[in-house]
Amino acid sequence: GKDGKFPVASVRAADNKDRWLVVVDPETGATRVVDHLHDDAWIREGFPGGGRYGFLPDDKTLYFLAGDSKTQGVEAESTILVGGGLAVYLNATAGTAKYNDSGLWVQNAPQDTETLGLTYNMGSWNLGMFNKRVGQMYNDNGGTHQAVAIDPFNITNLFVNYQVKGSSALQSTRIRFAVNNLFDKRYYTRTTDSNAGRLVGAPRMVYVQARAAF
Numbered sequence: 001g002k003d004g005k006f007p008v009a010s011v012r013a014a015d016n017k018d019r020w021l022v023v024v025d026p027e028t029g030a031t032r033v034v035d036h037l038h039d040d041a042w043i044r045e046g047f048p049g050g051g052r053y054g055f056l057p058d059d060k061t062l063y064f065l066a067g068d069s070k071t072q073g074v075e076a077e078s079t080i081l082v083g084g085g086l087a088v089y090l091n092a093t094a095g096t097a098k099y100n101d102s103g104l105w106v107q108n109a110p111q112d113t114e115t116l117g118l119t120y121n122m123g124s125w126n127l128g129m130f131n132k133r134v135g136q137m138y139n140d141n142g143g144t145h146q147a148v149a150i151d152p153f154n155i156t157n158l159f160v161n162y163q164v165k166g167s168s169a170l171q172s173t174r175i176r177f178a179v180n181n182l183f184d185k186r187y188y189t190r191t192t193d194s195n196a197g198r199l200v201g202a203p204r205m206v207y208v209q210a211r212a213a214f
Contacts, residue, residue: 089117
């Protein structure tokens with residue numbers, strides 16, 4: 001930081017294929033690596049002063065470019081028409097999102113997700129209930145990737161839509177009633193933030209919307 005308590009140095013290999021960010025102990029000269037980047041061609045990150053790393057206003061929190069990552073996966077989706085206005089919706093994903101140099105997970109990237117939904121459409125009515133499971137993911141802790149595991153969680157949402165039909169003045173008016181997190185599940189979407197606290201997922205939320213067309 002600017003006060004000299006946490007000096008940070010950028011160390012680069014002579015061939016520019018590796019870069020290390022190190023924190024230097026001003027009393028002993030000992031160093032500690034907080035981040036490492038590798039590129040078989042060339043580290044394209046800017047040199048000191050290039051805006052690629054620095055300190056936040058608290059003069060204690062170091063930020064830096066995390067490095068290249070690779071995301072890959074598969075997704076399957078299907079809607080099955082049961083009949084009588086009833087349909088079943090299915091969706092599933094599986095994949096990875098990892099940093100190229102370390103093989104560690106990118107934060108907040110779930111390993112898998114699964115969604116099961118039921119919908120009903122009849123006349124002016126449209127109803128639906130969806131349950132989504134978000135699988136294992138990880139959160140960073142400062143310069144440490146994949147530091148803390150975030151447990152899988154399930155969220156169920158419900159909605160009811162009604163559209164006024166006919167030739168009245170309220171024709172095409174739409175009313176929507178919805179409940180997000182129907183069962184008021186408590187879950188964490190992230191384990192740490194800039195205030196070293198816990199970010200809890202949104203509680204049950206109920207809302208009504210109306211849209212009129214004249």
